[in-house]
Amino acid sequence: MAPFSRFLVAVTLLFPVIGGVAAGGRDHGGTRYSGIFSFGDSLTDTGNSLRLAATGSGPSSRPPYGETFFRRPTGRASDGRLVIDFIVEALGIPNPRPYLAGGKSAGDFRRGVNFAVGGATALGPDFFSSRGLKPFVPVSFINQTSWFKNVLHLLGSVHERRRIMAQSLFVVGEIGVNDYLVALGNNTAREARTLVPHIVAAVHSVLTEVIAAGARTVLVPGMIPLGCEPQLLALYKRGDHDPESGCITELNDLAQMHNRALNGMLRELRLSHPGSTILYVDLYSAIADIIVSPRKYGFMNKPLAACCGGRGAYNFNMTTFCGAAGTTACTNPSEYVSWDGVHFTEAANRRIACATLKINSPTLLNPWTAEARQRVIGCA
Numbered sequence: 001m002a003p004f005s006r007f008l009v010a011v012t013l014l015f016p017v018i019g020g021v022a023a024g025g026r027d028h029g030g031t032r033y034s035g036i037f038s039f040g041d042s043l044t045d046t047g048n049s050l051r052l053a054a055t056g057s058g059p060s061s062r063p064p065y066g067e068t069f070f071r072r073p074t075g076r077a078s079d080g081r082l083v084i085d086f087i088v089e090a091l092g093i094p095n096p097r098p099y100l101a102g103g104k105s106a107g108d109f110r111r112g113v114n115f116a117v118g119g120a121t122a123l124g125p126d127f128f129s130s131r132g133l134k135p136f137v138p139v140s141f142i143n144q145t146s147w148f149k150n151v152l153h154l155l156g157s158v159h160e161r162r163r164i165m166a167q168s169l170f171v172v173g174e175i176g177v178n179d180y181l182v183a184l185g186n187n188t189a190r191e192a193r194t195l196v197p198h199i200v201a202a203v204h205s206v207l208t209e210v211i212a213a214g215a216r217t218v219l220v221p222g223m224i225p226l227g228c229e230p231q232l233l234a235l236y237k238r239g240d241h242d243p244e245s246g247c248i249t250e251l252n253d254l255a256q257m258h259n260r261a262l263n264g265m266l267r268e269l270r271l272s273h274p275g276s277t278i279l280y281v282d283l284y285s286a287i288a289d290i291i292v293s294p295r296k297y298g299f300m301n302k303p304l305a306a307c308c309g310g311r312g313a314y315n316f317n318m319t320t321f322c323g324a325a326g327t328t329a330c331t332n333p334s335e336y337v338s339w340d341g342v343h344f345t346e347a348a349n350r351r352i353a354c355a356t357l358k359i360n361s362p363t364l365l366n367p368w369t370a371e372a373r374q375r376v377i378g379c380a
């Protein structure tokens with residue numbers, strides 16, 4: 001084994017150098033990716049829910065959503081840019097077209113599509129109705145998968161499709177928050193915990209779909225620390241609070257259970273698909289780090305309160321949700337982690353994107369360009 005393992009070390013050390021030189025020409029100011037294909041919910045939706053009858057007039061269609069960056073509501077559930085916006089900015093690739101914005105020809109979709117819809121679940125309506133539950137919006141990963149297949153067919157010959165897929169970056173997730181919120185309806189995590197393997201199986205199904213279509217690089221963001229969400233802190237009446245973070249232990253345990261199951265599935269998927277690079281994005285740690293040490297990252301020392309919404313300990317009240325008449329946003333959203341009690345501020349999204357770009361994989365980014373990319377979006 002010894003000579004082999006030495007050889008492996010050498011290859012690993014050399015790879016970034018080769019990658020740096022090879023990518024250098026192609027990569028000058030740009031990237032090795034031609035675009036992004038993304039799947040998910042409101043943490044990734046850049047304009048789909050705005051175009052659905054069921055959700056088109058939701059909070060993110062109204063001020064003060066978008067006030068920090070776009071200066072108008074764009075359907076993004078934040079005061080400004082989402083993690084996906086920062087990632088495309090850092091990589092120098094176009095923003096993916098929201099699928100529901102439509103398009104007629106391959107040209108409209110070749111450089112990436114965003115299938116994420118605010119409120120979307122991983123699991124389909126049949127699953128929920130079998131449990132006597134009702135999802136918030138009529139969109140699940142089943143819809144997003146069939147939309148992806150529609151786009152594939154538009155993109156041309158099988159050879160052409162595979163070429164485009166191989167050059168694109170895929171982002172599958174975050175997904176599952178809404179599934180858990182639906183199941184937490186009665187203030188117990190019992191039902192939500194039973195959803196974990198089903199949600200992970202739904203993510204697995206999308207991953208095998210995109211890999212079969214030719215995806216070579218896939219990011220899979222995990223679950224966020226649910227117990228630190230102002231909405232749940234205000235409404236979920238059970239469970240102990242962690243003394244260090246103030247978050248609800250039982251719900252953070254649920255998120256970590258989800259992440260362990262997701263990682264177990266990803267390990268197996270990597271073994272069966274060695275030709276693709278499947279990278280886990282640890283959203284949980286990225287957000288938990290900010291909550292425990294807000295000042296270190298430039299946030300105010302009150303990381304569990306929302307910037308925009310009702311009054312109360314967490315600035316959250318369902319009847320006076322951010323954007324409703326009589327609600328106000330804080331003066332400086334960049335000091336807050338949570339924008340509206342459910343979604344993150346642009347400032348928090350930037351931090352999450354910075355953590356994502358630090359993933360140590362020469363396939364995602366070689367180390368030298370990784371640092372330059374982080375500078376582009378203002379990572380410290």
Ligand SMILES: *[C@@H]1O[C@H](CO)[C@@H](O)[C@H](O)[C@H]1NC(C)=O
Pocket residue numbers: 052124125138139140142143
């Ligand atoms: C999503 O799929 C379900 C069936 O699974 C369907 O009832 C629903 O209308 C679809 N949603 C959209 C927005 O197409």
Ligand SMILES: *[C@@H]1O[C@H](CO)[C@@H](O)[C@H](O)[C@H]1NC(C)=O
Pocket residue numbers: 131132133182183184185186191
């Ligand atoms: C909540 O309680 C109602 C009435 O007891 C029940 O019908 C429903 O299935 C429960 N929902 C969840 C999520 O447990």
Ligand SMILES: *[C@@H]1O[C@H](CO)[C@@H](O)[C@H](O)[C@H]1NC(C)=O
Pocket residue numbers: 310311312317318319320
């Ligand atoms: C939420 O806001 C409504 C309307 O202002 C108010 O009646 C209610 O008491 C508030 N709830 C909490 C928990 O503060």
